[in-house]
Amino acid sequence: MKTRNRFASVTALLGAALLLAPAAHAAPKKSARTTQAAKKKAAKQADVRRVAVLASGPHAEAARDALEAELARRPARYEVVPESAVRSAASRLGQDPTTPAGASAVAAELGLSAVLVADTSTKGKKPQMRLTVRNGRDGKALASPAAARPATVKLVPVAVKRQWTALEKGLQKSRAPDPAPPAPVEPEPPLKPATPVAEAPTEKPATPPAKPPVTEDKAPVRKPVAVTPKPREKEKDPEDSQVHAGVERRPPLVEGGIGLRLFGRSLRYKDDVFGVLRPYTLGLDVGGFALPGAPQVSGDLTVYPLARFKQGALARLGLTGAIDQSFGLKSTGSSGAVSYPTVAREWQAGLRYVMPFGQAERYGFEVTGTYGMNTFRVDPVNDERPLDLPNVEYQTAGLTLGLRAELSQKLDFNFRLGYLHPLSAGELNSDTWFPNATMGAVTGSATVAYRLNSVLDVRLKADLRRYFFKFNPEVGDPYIAGGAVDQYPGLTLQLGFKY
Numbered sequence: 001m002k003t004r005n006r007f008a009s010v011t012a013l014l015g016a017a018l019l020l021a022p023a024a025h026a027a028p029k030k031s032a033r034t035t036q037a038a039k040k041k042a043a044k045q046a047d048v049r050r051v052a053v054l055a056s057g058p059h060a061e062a063a064r065d066a067l068e069a070e071l072a073r074r075p076a077r078y079e080v081v082p083e084s085a086v087r088s089a090a091s092r093l094g095q096d097p098t099t100p101a102g103a104s105a106v107a108a109e110l111g112l113s114a115v116l117v118a119d120t121s122t123k124g125k126k127p128q129m130r131l132t133v134r135n136g137r138d139g140k141a142l143a144s145p146a147a148a149r150p151a152t153v154k155l156v157p158v159a160v161k162r163q164w165t166a167l168e169k170g171l172q173k174s175r176a177p178d179p180a181p182p183a184p185v186e187p188e189p190p191l192k193p194a195t196p197v198a199e200a201p202t203e204k205p206a207t208p209p210a211k212p213p214v215t216e217d218k219a220p221v222r223k224p225v226a227v228t229p230k231p232r233e234k235e236k237d238p239e240d241s242q243v244h245a246g247v248e249r250r251p252p253l254v255e256g257g258i259g260l261r262l263f264g265r266s267l268r269y270k271d272d273v274f275g276v277l278r279p280y281t282l283g284l285d286v287g288g289f290a291l292p293g294a295p296q297v298s299g300d301l302t303v304y305p306l307a308r309f310k311q312g313a314l315a316r317l318g319l320t321g322a323i324d325q326s327f328g329l330k331s332t333g334s335s336g337a338v339s340y341p342t343v344a345r346e347w348q349a350g351l352r353y354v355m356p357f358g359q360a361e362r363y364g365f366e367v368t369g370t371y372g373m374n375t376f377r378v379d380p381v382n383d384e385r386p387l388d389l390p391n392v393e394y395q396t397a398g399l400t401l402g403l404r405a406e407l408s409q410k411l412d413f414n415f416r417l418g419y420l421h422p423l424s425a426g427e428l429n430s431d432t433w434f435p436n437a438t439m440g441a442v443t444g445s446a447t448v449a450y451r452l453n454s455v456l457d458v459r460l461k462a463d464l465r466r467y468f469f470k471f472n473p474e475v476g477d478p479y480i481a482g483g484a485v486d487q488y489p490g491l492t493l494q495l496g497f498k499y
Contacts, residue, residue, distance in 0.1 A: 049113035049174060050136075052081040052106075054097055057120030062153050063129060066160040067116055078171070081110060100139030107136030107177055114142070114174035116167070120156070122312070127152060129159055133170035137177050143170025251307045251315050251354065252498045257459055259494030261298035261324055263344070264290030265376060271482030278334060278388040282344075292491045296324045296344065299494075302352055316356075320368060321349040324490075331378045333386045340386065341379045346465075348372025348396075354404075366402030366416065371395075374465065374488075375426075390433050392486065393426035394467060396441060412457070414447040422467065428486075429469075433479060436472040441465065455499055461492040 051071055055064040064083065071078040086097055089109045095102035103115045115134040122128070130147040134140065145166045148159035264283030283290040300322035307315045326344035333340065350370030357363050374394040378385055400418030407413050420441035429437040445463035452458065466487040473480045 048077065048079050049171065050079045050081055050111055050176065051114050051116060051171065051174075052086045052110070052112055053083060053116045053118065054086060055083070055118040055120065056098075057118075057129075058122065059120040059127070059129065059153055059156050060118070062156040063118035063120050063131075063160070066157040067118060067131075069157075070160060070164055081112060085110060086112075086115070098134075100134065100141075102139070103134040104137065104139035104177065107139075111176055112136040113176040114171050115139075116171075129156060131160070131163055131167060133167055133174065135174050137175045141170075142173050143167050250311075251304055253307045254301070254303050255496070255498040256299070256301035257494035257496035258297075258299040259459070259492060261296040261490050261492040262292040263294055263296055263324070263326075263488055263490040264292045265294075265344070265486070265488050266290040267484065267486045269481045269484045273480040276388075277479060277481055278386075280331075280389055282329075282331070282342075289487075290489065292489050294326060294329055294344070296326045296490075298322075298324045298492050316354045318352045318354070319349075320352040320370070321347070323347040331386070331389070334388055338381055338384075340381055343375065343377045343379065346372065346374040348398075362406040364404040366400070366404065368400040368402065368416075368418070370398050370400070372398070372420075390427035390430075392428050393424070394420075394441070395423040396420040397423065398441075398443070400443065410451050412447075412449040412451065414449070415445070417444045418442070420465075420467075425467070425469075428484075434469070434471040434473070434481075435477070436474060437469050438472065439467060439469045441467045449496055455497055457496040457498070459492070459494040459496045461490075461494065463490045463492070464488070465490075 053064050053067045053071070055061070055067075057063075068080055071080050086106055089106050090097040090102060093102075093105050093109065095105045097103055097106045097115060098117050098119075103117075106112065107115060113136045115136065117132045117134060119130045119132075120127070126149050128147045128149045131143075131145060132141050133143040135142050143166050145163045148155075148163065265280065266282075266285070266289060267280040268288055269277040269279065281290050283293040285291075300320070302318045302320040304315065304318040306317065309315075324344075324346045326342070329342035329344060330339040331342040332338065348370040349372065350368060352366060352368040355365045355367075357365065372395075374396070375392070377391045377393070378389055398418050398420035400416050402414060402416035404412065404414045420443055422439045422441055425437070425439060427433055429435065429439065443463070443465045445461055447459055447461040449457040449459040464487065466485065469484045469486075471479075471481050471483055473482075
């Protein structure tokens with residue numbers, strides 16, 4: 001009987017082992033597959049980059065829609081963060097998200113891997129679009145293809161598709177900022193042991209002493225202190241200047257200057273057959289060239305009336321004018337015994353057009369058309385004046401070309417060169433002197449300005465006006481000479497302004 005029972009027990013144990021063995025063998029395989037799938041899913045989630053699109057300019061909406069559509073077509077690679085969230089974070093942090101420092105600050109706030117900047121501002125009359133991928137970790141430009149021109153509303157999606165390959169290379173290189181380390185947790189102070197209570201005497205039952213109020217030792221409560229973020233210095237990024245090179249600066253409304261000018265004058269005749277023509281010099285004569293020394297009040301003003309209402313060509317068109325007025329001048333006669341009061345005055349008015357160019361529009365090309373008058377007159381004393389010195393009054397129409405440049409953050413340079421066509425020259429081309437004279441004139445100036453602030457600057461200008469004549473004398477003319485040169489060098493110190 002016992003043998004049968006043992007045999008039955010052994011049989012039962014073997015059957016149970018046979019049933020449980022397949023299940024135990026299959027369980028590890030199922031667990032391994034689950035772990036592998038979980039790892040793949042985690043890797044895919046790690047590859048997804050959070051990207052925000054920032055668009056500006058007249059075609060900002062079209063550029064934003066085209067870029068977000070390209071990102072949405074690749075949901076396994078990119079997660080699009082709304083532009084409103086980026087703008088809100090940038091406003092809260094006081095940063096410009098299109099700059100390196102601003103992009104990295106906003107990316108750290110929102111956990112962005114990249115910021116895709118689209119600039120559709122207009123360069124002159126040509127619409128353009130420039131795209132830039134900024135790294136979330138440090139704000140550097142990872143990709144900045146050449147600007148697409150022209151970029152109209154219909155052509156913006158086409159330009160995005162053409163540049164997408166370069167943009168995606170930059171997006172794949174982007175990295176999100178490292179998460180900030182957790183703040184260290186201070187340990188709570190240990191609890192103080194309770195003070196033992198003295199036992200009451202057993203002889204006299206007395207009222208038990210009142211228990212002192214138990215005070216719980218609590219950890220000190222630390223109030224959160226608002227930390228004002230320090231403004232980050234703007235990083236210099238060579239590619240950042242290229243991104244903003246297409247942004248058109250707003251032209252000034254008014255610019256000009258006022259100050260003191262020192263000038264000179266030298267009138268020299270050529271081929272004076274009879275030697276009766278008297279040369280004239282105002283200032284120190286150095287080899288027939290008069291150095292500046294006579295004082296004048298000098299001022300100029302240019303107003304761009306449409307600068308605050310329009311962008312583009314008409315905003316750069318200005319009304320310009322200038323005047324130089326002498327004071328306290330004297331001229332002597334041929335004998336040197338009498339001094340005659342002398343007036344030297346020049347004014348001009350016209351139109352000026354400025355065409356900016358170069359990186360960040362640091363340079364400008366000027367075209368100026370003017371009408372003006374330059375007077376040099378010796379007034380009589382006791383109704384007498386030197387008859388051997390003609391009074392001149394040049395009426396001119398001129399065209400001047402100029403180049404302006406920002407040499408640095410503080411220094412500006414301006415160079416102008418022009419031609420003046422004299423319409424008359426006063427007594428010098430009258431019947432009394434040289435009635436058959438033909439004439440012309442050139443002018444040039446170079447100015448260096450040191451900026452004191454955003455409005456004021458100090459300017460030093462050197463200039464020269466040179467009138468030249470061919471007299472074409474004929475038999476019977478009062479004077480016989482081949483020609484003359486009348487030139488006016490100047491040196492001006494001004495307080496300038498631009499607003």
